[in-house]
Amino acid sequence: MLTFAINLSYLSGAVLFVIGLRMLGSPDTARRGNILAGIGMLLAIVASAVQPLENPNNNYIWILASMGIGGTIGYVSAMKIKMTAMPQMVSIFNGLGGACAVILAFSESLPYYDQASLLNGGQLAIILSTLLIGGVSFTGSLLAFAKLEDLVRDDKITLPYHNIFNLVLLAAAVALGVVVYLQGSSGSLLLLLLFTGLSLVYGFSFVAPIGGADMPVVISLLNSFTGLSAAAAGVIYNNQLMLVGGILVGASGTILTVLMTKAMNRSLLNVLVGGFGGTSGGSKAAAGDLVAREVSLNDASIQLNYSQSVMFVPGYGLAVAQAQKVIKEVDDILEANGVEVKYAIHPVAGRMPGHMNVLLAEADVPYPKLLDLEDANAALPNTDIVVIVGANDVVNPAAETDPGSPIYGMPVLKVWEAKHVIVLKRSMKPGYAGIENPLFFHEKTRMLFGDAKDSLQKLVSELKSL
Amino acid sequence: MENAIQFFSENLYLIYLLIFTIILGFEVISKVPTVLHTPLMSGANAISGVVIIGAILLMRQADPDDYLTLSLGFVGIILGMINVVGGFAVTDRMLEMFKKKKK
Structure with a gap:
């Protein structure tokens, strides 16, 4: 009977894993799916602790002590970690x-x-x-x-x-x-x-x-x-x-x-x-004599405020600057003034799959506002202003035009098809991949230098004072 | 070769399970929207903590005087437990944020 119960627990554990993972695949059921998989794990752990063994010494004290330590460390770090x-x-x-x-x-x-x-x-x-x-x-x-x-x-x-x-x-x-x-x-x-x-x-x-x-x-x-x-x-x-x-x-x-x-x-x-990196010898030199044009905070806020549609393109820089909440503030102000705000999410923006989605979710950005690569590219030609926050390689036109570029052929967000582009960037240094980005010298592009969070905060106050 | 054949016939049931699980895994996970990539990865990561079961079994069979195995098992359970509890907790935290804005 015990063996039967143990085997049943293991079986349920396996089924719960499968169902849990399945439910993790859809926004409405994901949270329950995670909990179900957790229950499956609990069943399995209990089963393994009581299942009959050939020569059990059990050592339950050791087991409980180590589970307590590990569980506490895991829980505390999971709760404390910044998104x-x-x-x-x-x-x-x-x-x-x-x-x-x-x-x-x-x-x-x-x-x-x-x-x-x-x-x-x-x-x-x-x-x-x-x-x-x-x-x-x-x-x-x-x-x-x-x-x-x-x-x-x-x-x-x-x-x-x-x-x-x-x-x-x-x-x-x-x-x-x-x-x-x-x-x-x-x-x-x-x-x-x-x-x-x-x-x-x-x-x-x-x-x-x-x-x-x-x-x-x-x-x-x-x-x-x-x-x-x-x-x-x-x-x-x-x-x-x-x-x-x-x-x-x-x-x-x-x-x-x-x-x-x-x-x-x-x-x-x-x-x-x-x-x-390291292979991009040819395409680097050309950028030397090009000039990037700056935009003032005041001009940027006026442009944004009187546009019809704005699309944010977040990248790893958003995570580094922890600017997800401020971007949402800008979004709220613009929405209140009747500007349509969307976010374009490149699949490899950030440092893990879906990284940007998590950050924007933390800032309460509703996920229907997040467009994936295809939808964003379809919407870009009708977008007034694109604001790039800490993204670089995923908006690099060289991926389409320069066969010598190491990222040539990578699908990118075609932000240059929008009417205007504002790039929030710390400095003119190339991105992580070390590749020059011709977008920064594009005629539609204006640069707003400074820390992303800082610049966005200033934009918020400019917008409020308009 | 003989070894391989022997292994194959002795573990036939396991091999069936292996193959079907692989197919099932690919089917279950294939169409996941980008929004959920991180939670999916993190949830799957928590599930990979099942390895803790092995650590528990190891510990239960260890001789109470065999301090080497006991210590290994002890560390194993701690690591596995961090993976499991941390993994599920962090996934839940992320998904909670997704939920909030569905209003």
Whole structure:
């Protein structure tokens, strides 16, 4: 009877995961979906705590203590984190899941090397894959976190020929894995440790050259890796729920990764080994003698106030400046004066999939006002003023016109088709990708220099005084 | 080769489950609007915390004198739990904001 109840809990857990994920796909049901998946997880945790085992020592005190610590840390950090720091938070949570899988696989191999347990070839291979995938996901996510927190600069951690170094590293790790596999239990634990170490170094090194605009791709890819490592750990413990949960995450991570790469018109391989920057030699020089024209706050506010339609284009700069609430203030004032306000959201704006949507949601911008790439491009020719807040590469006309540009072919927001463009920008420095943006020198474009939040706040007071 | 065949037949049921789950996963998640990309990723991230179940099972089977395994399990559960609780909580926080403005 107990076994039946346990199995039923695991089964319900799996079903709740599937239904929960399904409901997460639609705005009306998303919140309930998340809660359902959470209930599924709770069922599964309880089931795993009481399921009959061969020689249980239970150690419930240890289990409860560690769950208490982990649960508290998780809850408190989730509640305290600023919405602008969301990509970092998701990355670090993700990395910890990967680390957990590594610990499991390592622990399961200990009795094997003590000759205290037997593993068949398949199981050993699964352990090794868990170590590799989980390890890459762990250190990769940690580095992604550090990059998003601006703790490291890309150029400080990238070696010359970094891509070749990565390939060699991966080949070495795989080769070592094969040796460990072939030696079986007669091999030494030391080699397994070395293999784990190589996997960890590879994870770090694999994320090292990828940065900036490519972050949404990497984050969803790492998410998918953690899922796969959880699924592999599920095979070790012969636990179907872990397998199902892990694979679902692997699938969702893969889909998001593909969506992101499609939005940039690049292949995954190109993102992983290519990287932006460094290749844009030809197109940079031309911009030297062009002049960007400035607009005063006063002119900008008058233009905005007497226009019919305004479209904001937010980018990572909005997150950095934490300007989401002020942008909403400008929006409210303009709406009150009869201006139609929309937001154009490029799929890879920001540092994780859907980043801008979350920020604008925090500021209470109703989501029907958010237009995706296609809708925005259709609406742009009839828009009076486009206001670009901290976006750069996603509005770069070079993606359409300059075959020499590294982002050539990437679908962008055609803001230059609107009547006027105002760019809020800190300085004339190129964006994260280091690519010149001809939009800033476009005849329709006016620059409003300064911190995005600051400029928007000044716009608010100008608009109020009109 | 023989090993592989043996593994295949011994785990046939698992392999079925694996393949169907992959297909199911792709079907369930394929058409998600951009608005929900972050919550979906973050929710899925929380689900990947199922790995905690392995850590609990590891801990329950550990010899009370085997401090190495106990410590590994202890750390494993902490990490898994942060992933699970933090993941679901942060997703809920995000979705709460989406909900508010539906008025």
